[in-house]
Amino acid sequence: MPRAQLKFTEQNAAAAGVCPPDDSMPLAIALVALGLLLRIHEAWGTFLNPDEALHFFVANRASLGAAYKASLTMAHPPLLIFVLYGLRDFGHSELILRLPAILTGTFFCSIFYSWLRRLFGAQIALVGLAFAAILPPMVDVTAQVRQYGLLLVFIIGGAWYLERALAKNSPKLMLISGLTLGLGIFSHYSALLFVVTLGLYALLRIQIGKTSGGTVLAWIAGQSFLFALVVFLYLTHISKIKGTTMAEQAFDGWLRKSYFHHGSDNPLTFLVTRSFSLFQYIFGQLVLGDLVALLFVAGVILLLRGKIGSAKLTRAEVAVLFLFSFAFNYALAFLDLYPYGGTRHCVYLSIFAIAVVSACVVSIAGASTLRGLALTGLILVFSFVFRTNHAPYIARADQSRTHMIDAVHFISDDIPSSEPILVDYESGIEIGHYACNQQPISYDGSIPGLLVFHCVGHRIISTVPDLWAFIPSTFLSEWNSLVSGGYLQPGQKVWVLQAGWMVKLDEQLRTDFAEFRDLRTQQFGNNIRFFQLTAGQQMPSAAAVSHP
Numbered sequence: 001m002p003r004a005q006l007k008f009t010e011q012n013a014a015a016a017g018v019c020p021p022d023d024s025m026p027l028a029i030a031l032v033a034l035g036l037l038l039r040i041h042e043a044w045g046t047f048l049n050p051d052e053a054l055h056f057f058v059a060n061r062a063s064l065g066a067a068y069k070a071s072l073t074m075a076h077p078p079l080l081i082f083v084l085y086g087l088r089d090f091g092h093s094e095l096i097l098r099l100p101a102i103l104t105g106t107f108f109c110s111i112f113y114s115w116l117r118r119l120f121g122a123q124i125a126l127v128g129l130a131f132a133a134i135l136p137p138m139v140d141v142t143a144q145v146r147q148y149g150l151l152l153v154f155i156i157g158g159a160w161y162l163e164r165a166l167a168k169n170s171p172k173l174m175l176i177s178g179l180t181l182g183l184g185i186f187s188h189y190s191a192l193l194f195v196v197t198l199g200l201y202a203l204l205r206i207q208i209g210k211t212s213g214g215t216v217l218a219w220i221a222g223q224s225f226l227f228a229l230v231v232f233l234y235l236t237h238i239s240k241i242k243g244t245t246m247a248e249q250a251f252d253g254w255l256r257k258s259y260f261h262h263g264s265d266n267p268l269t270f271l272v273t274r275s276f277s278l279f280q281y282i283f284g285q286l287v288l289g290d291l292v293a294l295l296f297v298a299g300v301i302l303l304l305r306g307k308i309g310s311a312k313l314t315r316a317e318v319a320v321l322f323l324f325s326f327a328f329n330y331a332l333a334f335l336d337l338y339p340y341g342g343t344r345h346c347v348y349l350s351i352f353a354i355a356v357v358s359a360c361v362v363s364i365a366g367a368s369t370l371r372g373l374a375l376t377g378l379i380l381v382f383s384f385v386f387r388t389n390h391a392p393y394i395a396r397a398d399q400s401r402t403h404m405i406d407a408v409h410f411i412s413d414d415i416p417s418s419e420p421i422l423v424d425y426e427s428g429i430e431i432g433h434y435a436c437n438q439q440p441i442s443y444d445g446s447i448p449g450l451l452v453f454h455c456v457g458h459r460i461i462s463t464v465p466d467l468w469a470f471i472p473s474t475f476l477s478e479w480n481s482l483v484s485g486g487y488l489q490p491g492q493k494v495w496v497l498q499a500g501w502m503v504k505l506d507e508q509l510r511t512d513f514a515e516f517r518d519l520r521t522q523q524f525g526n527n528i529r530f531f532q533l534t535a536g537q538q539m540p541s542a543a544a545v546s547h548p
Helices: 003-015 025-043 050-059 064-071 079-090 094-120 122-134 136-141 148-168 171-185 191-208 213-241 245-252 267-283 286-304 315-334 344-365 369-385 401-414 425-435 472-484 505-512 542-546
Strands: 421-423 451-455 458-462 493-499 521-523 528-534
Touching (some): 025 122, 025 136, 050 079, 050 094, 050 425, 064 079, 079 094, 094 122, 094 136, 122 136, 122 344, 136 267, 136 344, 148 171, 148 213, 148 344, 171 191, 171 213, 191 213, 267 344, 286 315, 286 344, 286 369, 315 344, 344 369, 401 528, 421 425, 421 472, 425 451, 425 458, 425 493, 472 505, 493 505, 505 528
Parallel strands (some): 421 458, 421 493
Antiparallel strands (some): 451 458, 493 528, 521 528
C-alpha cells in the first residue's frame, strides 16, 4: 500500500476509534516480551531493599483491617499494601512479592503502546514502547515491591480508555476511564497530578468534539468519583501525615533537591536543573538525559507546529497534554507540596516525556521505521553501557540474596543468644524480614523509645522509624542511653548490624574517633555489616560526639 494511502487509512481508522492493523504488531509483542524478561531478571536473585521490606512488613498483618491501619503510617495510599496482604498465601519469595510490579509494569508497556498508536500512529508508538520496556530506570521501578507499576498501568489505562470513549462516544468506556484513574490515585498520590492534566485535556476534547450528552455525563460522574476519592484520602490519610517527621525528613533529606527552598534557590535555575534531572533519571544517564531533554523541547515545538503526530490534536490539546503536567508539578514543588525532578516520585511524567521524545526521534529518522528504531537502539545502548545510578543504590552483586542468607546464618550460628543485636530502623526491617522467616513481627516494649523483637533466638533492639539510619552522633547517643539506662549490662557483648542502603557507620567511627581505630567488621557484600562492642567500653567524649 502506498505510504500516503496508508497514512490516510490510519487517520480514518483513528477517527473511528480503532487502531488499524499493520505489520508493527509482531515487533511490539517482541518488545513487550523483552520488557517482561528484563523485569524478571532485575527481580531475580536479590534480597529486598529496605523500602521493599518495609512495604511487606506493613502488609504482613493478622487481618486486612490491621494492614490498612498500618498503611496509614506510610506516605502512599494503601492499594499496594492490600495486594501484598492477599499475595502472602502464594509465598514470600522476592520474585513473588515483586510479581505485581513486574506484571503491571509489563501491562503498562502494552497499553502505552496502544495509547501512543492511537494518538500518533505505529511508528512513534514502537519507539515509545521500546523506551518504556527497556530503559533501565523504567525496568527498575517496575521490578521492585513498590507502587509504581500499579500507578503507571492504571493512569495510562485511564488515558487509553478516555481516548476510546471520546472516539466512540461511549459513556461506558468513559466510566471505566474514571474508575481506572481512581485505582491509580489509590496506588500513588502522583496520580493526582496526572488526573488533573487528563481532566483539562478531556475538557478541551469535549468542547471541540461532537461528544454526546451521555458521554459528557459519564465524564462528570467519573470526575465526581475521583474528587470524592481524593477527599476521602485527604481526610483519612494525607492530612494525618502532613508535618510529620517523615515528611520533614523527605523535605530536608533525600528529596531536598526536588523541593524549592525559598531564600536559597532561584526559580528559573530550579526549573531548568530539575527538569533536566528528570530526563537524566528517566533515561538513566546524565549526558544522555540532557540531550534527550533538548529532544523533548524540539518535539514539543514540532507537535505545536503540526509537523509530527496526529492531526487530531490541536495546539491547545498538545500544550495541555504534554506541557501542563510539568508546569503543574513545578508549581507544586515551588509551593513545597510535591517533589519535582530526577526522582521516582515523578515517574508518571515519563509517559509524557517518552511520548514527545519518541515523536522527535521519528521526525529525525524520517519515514524509515528502521532508522527510527536504530536511533532508539543507540539511545538504549548508551543508557545501559554508561548508566548513572541514582541514590539510594545497592550494586547488584552486593544485593545478592546469598549475602543475606549468609548473614542470617552468621546470626544463628556464630552469635551467642546472650549477645543482643543493635540495629537502626532500616536494618531492623531488613533483618526482621529474613531472620524472622517473613513472619509478622511483634515488639515487646521492654525498652522505652526503642523497638525490641526476637528472631532466631536473638534479641534485636531497633530504633524507631524517625531514626532510619545511624550516623556516628545518633548511634553514640542511643548507645550511651542504653548503657546509662541499664538496658545493657557492663561487660555485655553487643553486635551492631547495618543492612540496606546506608551502612557506613563502621567506617565513619574508625575515621572519626580514636576509640574505634581497631574496630573489626564482618561483611556480607558491601551492604550488610556487623561489628561488636562491649557495654562499658571507653567511648568518645560528649564534645566529640556532638561534633563528629
